[in-house]
Amino acid sequence: MTHTPPAAPAGPVTTLLVANRGEIARRIIRTCRTLGVATVAVHAPGEEDAAHVREADTALRLAVPEGRGPVDAYLDPHALVAAARASGADAVHPGYGFLSENAAFARAVTGAGLTWVGPSAEAVEQMGSKTLAKKVARDAGVPVADALDPADVRAEHLPVLVKAVSGGGGRGMRVIRDLAGLAAGAEAARTEAASAFGDPSVFCEPYVERGRHVEVQVLADRHGTVWALGERDCSAQRRHQKVLEEAPAPGLPERIRQRLHRAARDLASAIGYTGAGTAEFLVPVTGDGLGEPVFLEMNTRLQVEHPVTECVTGLDLVEWQLRIAEGEPLPAGGPPAPRGHAVEARLYAEDPREDWRPRTGLLHTFDVPAATASFTPLTGPGVRLDHGVRTGDTVGTDFDPMLAKVIAYGRDRRDALRRLSAALAGARLHGVGTNRDLLVRALRHPDFARAHHRPEGLHTGFLTGDRLTELARPLADGATERLAALAASLASFEASRGGGALPAGIPAGWRNLPSAPHLRRHTTPDGREITTAFRSVRGAHLPEQEGVRVLSATPDRAVLEVDGLRRAFDVYRTAPDRRGPQGADGPEVFVESALGPVALRVIDPLPEPEATVDPGALPAPMPGTVTAVDVAAGEEVREGQTLLRMEAMKMEHRITAPAAGTVRELPVAAGERVPAGAPLAVLDYTDPDSGPAPAADSGSDGHHAEAAPHDEGLEQ
Structure with a gap:
């Protein structure tokens, strides 16, 4: 109807x-x-x-x-x-x-x-319940996968995905691969769904290991006209949340494209939809290409990834939301045909190398020099930046970890990918860890680049397994880090030459042992130490690194010749804001070059003594809210057992026992907000030598916190 x-x-x-x-x-x-x-x-x-x-x-x-x-x-x-x-x-x-x-x-x-x-409350209600949305879609002739009650799941249905009936964004989801884990998985999903959406209802549907997440942008007026404004591919995901989105969907056969557009229009018409909305589908990846799509859900709002559609259509979707709300009809003649190609990357404050753990702190610098527009549709090939943060902001854990969306529009897909990867690689992001390096590597990965010709190479499992390990590597390798540390040392030396009171007649940098080199020590974010040494003789800097020559050095820039190649390094220093790893309390240093960005922290040669830490204490890995305490004081626990759970940046994190022992103390309770480093639990280990090794950074202990166990892939 x-x-x-x-x-x-x-x-x-x-x-x-x-x-x-x-x-x-x-x-x-x-x-x-x-x-x-x-x-x-x-x-x-x-x-x-x-x-x-x-x-x-x-x-x-x-x-x-x-x-x-x-x-x-x-x-x-x-x-x-x-x-x-x-x-x-x-x-x-x-x-x-x-x-x-x-x-x-x-x-x-x-x-x-x-x-x-936005659409009517009735349309929002029908699509807000995933189970009701499936029924409405089926009645409208849209292909839909079955929904099962968790109690009805049998071995032949596995694997299945437990999903929250309300909400989305990866919350309230668990992949179940064996019946033994179904009850616990469903209960965990219910708990998370109740916390996130106020509705503990869940259901199960078949889980597709490899699929393409393709969605259709709908625009509908109050006069019965419904447009399908092309489709977007959102297959590159982590924890069922999108990371890279693009329009049009690469390598999509025309018959599937037309079927998706028709299904989206039929669904919107069936519920009297108005405004902007998105119908989401899963297209299974088979051995010889792509299978038949099935409906996932409809988002009755503007999507995060709407800018890529704006790029290829030239429309301002927010403007049309307002015009439709005012009663204006869509223009006669149908929607504009897509032009060119657009790709969007979501820049998150998180570390893919540590199970996507959120990163917090002061954002010393936020700058994307390649951006030619912000918050508005591009009028031609270029880079758009939509961001919610600025230099000087503090990134906390109360809200979503997305810092910005960087969107590139090009005459074709190759052009857009190249523009976007270069824009991200050239961004200056200082003070908070991000997923930037992973984004750049993913955009440049052969399987991603060839998705137009080999559509089966891009799927919802793209950011998993060995490939994730490969993509999550820093852009800068070890050799680049050593060069960056040398550049930081030279810049620091040059800065000291122009400051500080010295006895009359003694130049800055003077030393009574001219043969001894200048030594500087830095640590990387993962705790590795880098020591650099150079001599200064009659104004020239002579580094003790083979094949490296200093061409020039200033307080904020060093130009090196490396094996005959000229390399420029820009150096940014910050004032110390917290104690760093291994007793360091010096300023952070960020070094930018064409070889990749490098973050360092200066090691104080005379560090202050640190307070003694109880070896059994498990500190909070980040600021957040304790959502549940799963053990009691005096309880014996096994290695890996969940002690309590925290929520930060819309994600659930489990604090687990690093070794077997007994819970001596639980100083926090459910509902309590805690800062990073606050003691969450204190254990007495069965084997005193089996406790966790000291963390590289006291504010980010990674030995006992795990993200909620979401299998990578897509809801279906």
């Missing part, structure tokens, strides 16, 4: 409240400024200086419920409607995440006489 779209609102939008924050709020505000629509931002306490707050015409602070975190400020529909009324807004845009797919919020907005920039 086809539903009639809702009637058009009474008039145009004049003032829009953006019920979101960060990058997507800035994106919406940018389009509103172009259209002449006034904007209202909302924010949690402590975000008064956030970029989206400063860029809006008006801003209101939201309250945080007692005992809850900043994210909860954005989850109260009534508070957001009250903010819209208080500010004089006549419309609300939910962005993505938070309440963007909450039918109750949509009803609260329209019930208050405001314009909801």
Whole structure:
């Protein structure tokens, strides 16, 4: 049955409240400024200086419920409607995440006489439940995979994916490969789904080990016209969350493309959909190509990856969301044909080498010099940057770890991939660890580059196994790190020549043993020490590295000749902000070159003594919230047993016992927010010598924290 779209609102939008924050709020505000629509931002306490707050015409602070975190400020529909009324807004845009797919919020907005920039509450409700969405899709003739109750799963159904009925983004999912683990996996998914979405309901569906995640962008007006604005491929994922997205989908046979577009239009028409939305499908990868697609879910909002569609169509999707909400029809003649190719990379504050663990801290520098536009569709080949952070921001664990989206648009796929990988490689990202190096290596990987000709090479397992180990390697190798350390040492020496009070007549850098070299010690983020040595004779620097000659050195740049090749290294230093590894408390140093970025920390030659740490104490690997304590004081535990669980940056992390022993103390409780390094548990080990080795960085102990056990691959 086809539903009639809702009637058009009474008039145009004049003032829009953006019920979101960060990058997507800035994106919406940018389009509103172009259209002449006034904007209202909302924010949690402590975000008064956030970029989206400063860029809006008006801003209101939201309250945080007692005992809850900043994210909860954005989850109260009534508070957001009250903010819209208080500010004089006549419309609300939910962005993505938070309440963007909450039918109750949509009803609260329209019930208050405001314009909801999105589909009807009924459409949101039908697609918000994955099980109901499957039924609606099946009735509309869209191919759908079966949904099973966990109690009905049998051996012949394995493997299956346990999924939350509500929500998404990889939360509430567990891959089950044997019946013995089904009950525990389903219960873990229920617990996570209840925490994330307020609904513990889960179901199971067949799990496809290798598939292509392809989605269709839909745009529908209030007059019954539905456009399928091409498709996007989002197969490169980690933990069921997208990392790289592109449009059009490479190597997709035309018959499959047309079938996907038709299915998306039929589904949107069946529920009377209006505005921008996305129908997501899984296309199985077979031995000889791609199989028949099946429907996964529909996102009744703007997608994170919408910029790639904007690049290839030339449309501003946020603008069309507003125009459709005002009742404007889509132009006659159908959607524009895609032109060229666009690829988006999600830049996350996380370390792929340590199970995607979130990284926090002060963002000393955030700069993507190759970017030619921000928050707006590109008018030609180039690089677009949509970001929610700026230089000087502190990255915490309250919100999603995505720092920015970097999008490249080119005349073809090869052009776009080359532009994007170069833009990421040339970005200056200092102070917080990111997945940048993995993104660059993935974009340059032969299997990814050849996906247009060999579509089976790109699938949802692309970032797993041995390939993940390969892709997660730093761009800079050991030889580059040693050169970077030398450049940092030379720059530091040159900086000291121009500063500091010295006795009259004694030049900076003077020493009473001219034959002795200048020694500098640095550590890498993983705790490896690099020592450099050079002599300064009559103004010339002579490094003790074979094949290396110093051509010039200044406080912020060193130019070296390496085996006859000229290499330039730009050096950035920061003031010390926390104690570093191995007793270092010197400043961080970031060295940029064409060989790859290198982060170092200066080792203080006279470090302060460190406080004694109980060898049985397990510190928090990051700031976060304790969601569950799974053991009790006095309990005997085995190696690898889960002691407690934490949530940080929308991910669940398990704190496990590094060795067998007895729980002596549990100084935290469920619901408690803890800083990095706070003691979570204290163990007495059965074998005193079997405890964890000292961590390379006291603020990031990686020996006892594991991410939630999500098998890589895609929900299906």
